[in-house]
Amino acid sequence: MNAPTNRDTLLRCAATLLRQKGYDGVGLAEILSASGLPKGSLYYHFPGGKRELATAATLCTGAAIQRLIDRAFADADSFATGAAALARAIAALIPPGGPVQACPVASILQASGQEPALRDAARQVMNDWAACLAAHATRLGHAAPQDAADLLLMQMEGAWLLALAEQSPRPLERLAALKT
Amino acid sequence: MNAPTNRDTLLRCAATLLRQKGYDGVGLAEILSASGLPKGSLYYHFPGGKRELATAATLCTGAAIQRLIDRAFADADSFATGAAALARAIAALIPPGGPVQACPVASILQASGQEPALRDAARQVMNDWAACLAAHATRLGHAAPQDAADLLLMQMEGAWLLALAEQSPRPLERLAALKT
DNA sequence: AGACATCTGGACCGATCGGTCCAGCCCCGC
DNA sequence: GCGGGGCTGGACCGATCGGTCCAGATGTCT
Numbered sequence: 506m507n508a509p510t511n512r513d514t515l516l517r518c519a520a521t522l523l524r525q526k527g528y529d530g531v532g533l534a535e536i537l538s539a540s541g542l543p544k545g546s547l548y549y550h551f552p553g554g555k556r557e558l559a560t561a562a563t564l565c566t567g568a569a570i571q572r573l574i575d576r577a578f579a580d581a582d583s584f585a586t587g588a589a590a591l592a593r594a595i596a597a598l599i600p601p602g603g604p605v606q607a608c609p610v611a612s613i614l615q616a617s618g619q620e621p622a623l624r625d626a627a628r629q630v631m632n633d634w635a636a637c638l639a640a641h642a643t644r645l646g647h648a649a650p651q652d653a654a655d656l657l658l659m660q661m662e663g664a665w666l667l668a669l670a671e672q673s674p675r676p677l678e679r680l681a682a683l684k685t
Numbered sequence: 686m687n688a689p690t691n692r693d694t695l696l697r698c699a700a701t702l703l704r705q706k707g708y709d710g711v712g713l714a715e716i717l718s719a720s721g722l723p724k725g726s727l728y729y730h731f732p733g734g735k736r737e738l739a740t741a742a743t744l745c746t747g748a749a750i751q752r753l754i755d756r757a758f759a760d761a762d763s764f765a766t767g768a769a770a771l772a773r774a775i776a777a778l779i780p781p782g783g784p785v786q787a788c789p790v791a792s793i794l795q796a797s798g799q800e801p802a803l804r805d806a807a808r809q810v811m812n813d814w815a816a817c818l819a820a821h822a823t824r825l826g827h828a829a830p831q832d833a834a835d836l837l838l839m840q841m842e843g844a845w846l847l848a849l850a851e852q853s854p855r856p857l858e859r860l861a862a863l864k865t
Numbered sequence: 866a867g868a869c870a871t872c873t874g875g876a877c878c879g880a881t882c883g884g885t886c887c888a889g890c891c892c893c894g895c
Numbered sequence: 896g897c898g899g900g901g902c903t904g905g906a907c908c909g910a911t912c913g914g915t916c917c918a919g920a921t922g923t924c925t
Binding site: 532533534544545548554555 | 881882883884885886887
């Protein structure tokens with residue numbers, strides 16, 4: 506059955522709350538009450554405390570989004586159509602009634618100035634995404650794969666930020682439309 | 686001499702610290718000690734407390750950046766060259782040795798889920814920028830000014846975010862180069 | 866000089882923060 | 896039956912959070 510362990514629950518709740526309120530915006534108490542677990546569990550599974558939990562959650566979500574990238578580009582016949590599919594996929598992540606959640610990297614970036622561990626995690630996820638996009642660009646025969654990948658990453662992050670600002674998937678859908 | 690009032694000092698310090706640590710990341714004590722003023726002054730000039738100070742500081746910085754946009758596009762002969770100039774101008778804001786500061790809007794966006802006042806401020810600044818960019822696109826005879834403005838805003842915000850992640854102006858310079 | 870409005874200085878408050886610590890439950894192999 | 900990790904439950908801690916309040920310094924009128 507592969508029942509989710511308490512550690513997984515902690516990661517999941519932390520990831521969600523982090524993306525909603527940012528690193529400094531969530532308290533441990535909030536994460537704990539959302540997961541229904543006591544403090545002891547947290548510090549057993551993540552001895553490094555909030556820092557460790559947040560970095561682990563970010564890396565986890567980052568990997569999930571990379572899978573989303575791969576899936577979007579899997580049956581694309583060009584980089585542009587893959588990019589449009591990706592934008593639509595990210596837009597589709599937004600729960601219909603619920604709040605728009607930030608990009609996991611963006612959500613810890615503000616606090617990364619004080620927390621080297623967070624900055625490393627943010628950097629690594631970004632680099633992974635960029636490399637992944639560049640690989641797809643190369644595979645699809647793009648003339649300047651590195652440029653295309655970096656530019657798309659900028660556009661995607663920007664659109665995600667705008668979506669957060671206006672609490673609507675529209676900017677992401679807009680980007681998808683502009684890519685066609 | 687137009688000496689800066691204490692209110693101005695408060696706004697300036699708050700703007701800087703907000704962009705470095707985010708809304709939830711700065712404490713009033715920190716802003717106060719940076720400005721060398723007591724709590725009484727803050728709550729006299731900004732009875733709404735942290736919320737009011739942060740929204741005022743964001744609107745202020747937002748307006749300053751809009752002036753930067755106007756300046757960058759002032760002597761541009763096309764939307765693309767204006768865009769490149771703007772990216773370079775934002776990159777130039779980054780203090781050589783110091784930390785990369787976030788976009789003022791991005792820095793309050795995470796907390797805007799809990800603070801309607803912040804979300805309104807973020808939205809307004811974004812809308813102003815978009816309108817401003819669209820006006821320049823129209824003026825310079827772009828075929829689809831709205832699309833161009835929105836896309837550029839996405840790219841600029843994304844590049845700014847990447848710059849924050851790798852603590853270097855390179856993504857912004859990269860965007861400027863790709864625009865040429 | 867005296868009265869009034871403006872602004873500052875800082876003590877103080879309850880709530881919440883992240884983090885520590887340990888008693889004890891539970892389930893395992895013996 | 897029993898011993899011993901793996902894990903949980905939660906009391907507790909000092910620090911810091913945003914916010915309140917007011918005495919009094921300062922400037923500006925009449």
